[in-house]
Amino acid sequence: xxxxxxxxxxxxxxxxxxxxxxxxxxxxxxxxxxxxxxxxxxxxxxxxxxxxxxxxxxxxxxxxxxxxxxxxxxxxxxxxxxxxxxxxxxxxxxxxxxxxxxxxxxxxxxxxxxxxxxxxxxxxxxxxxxxxxxxxxxxxxxxxxxxxxxxxxxxxxxxxxxxxxxxxxxxxxxxxxxxxxxxxxxxxxxxxxxxxxxxxxxxxxxxxxxx
Numbered sequence: 001x002x003x004x005x006x007x008x009x010x011x012x013x014x015x016x017x018x019x020x021x022x023x024x025x026x027x028x029x030x031x032x033x034x035x036x037x038x039x040x041x042x043x044x045x046x047x048x049x050x051x052x053x054x055x056x057x058x059x060x061x062x063x064x065x066x067x068x069x070x071x072x073x074x075x076x077x078x079x080x081x082x083x084x085x086x087x088x089x090x091x092x093x094x095x096x097x098x099x100x101x102x103x104x105x106x107x108x109x110x111x112x113x114x115x116x117x118x119x120x121x122x123x124x125x126x127x128x129x130x131x132x133x134x135x136x137x138x139x140x141x142x143x144x145x146x147x148x149x150x151x152x153x154x155x156x157x158x159x160x161x162x163x164x165x166x167x168x169x170x171x172x173x174x175x176x177x178x179x180x181x182x183x184x185x186x187x188x189x190x191x192x193x194x195x196x197x198x199x200x201x202x203x204x205x206x207x208x209x210x211x
Contacts, residue, residue, distance in 0.1 A: 026081075057115055075161075
């Protein structure tokens with residue numbers, strides 16, 4: 001039914017409170033969200049994504065590919081839009097984020113709805129477990145206002161679910177936000193992470209991976 005490509009080396013994915021600044025991309029994103037998704041078609045499209053994100057959407061425990069299963073549909077659509085507009089640097093994904101590669105914006109609507117419906121990884125990759133209590137303290141002080149009391153995120157606000165994401169992936173994304181490499185984090189997110197040390201970033205990533 002569609003031409004399909006592996007489109008989702010994102011995570012999702014990923015821990016952001018983000019807003020795109022490109023008006024054309026934002027308009028396309030909003031039109032995609034408004035479409036009624038066809039989950040069965042989304043499943044068909046996802047087959048070629050499984051080579052990176054695995055059949056179950058759980059990625060890899062070493063963090064090279066994130067858990068995307070169960071991520072909010074709006075977040076997935078937003079991250080694809082940000083990557084396509086180069087608002088989020090992800091060269092691996094650039095060839096696969098054009099809507100036409102998956103059957104237009106309907107294809108993006110469908111595959112993101114399917115991914116959102118998938119069961120999350122019950123045993124993601126975790127850290128060394130030495131600073132989980134500190135990670136919880138940091139999360140409750142700096143992250144809870146956007147990502148929720150259980151790190152569940154918010155679909156309507158485009159805040160991703162962070163719980164049960166691979167530790168190594170979370171840590172890498174937090175460092176990239178702090179360093180300015182991941183450009184689609186809003187100022188509030190940057191303000192919260194820029195004062196944290198590497199060990200504190202590791203602690204909060206470990207805490208989140210175990211939720």
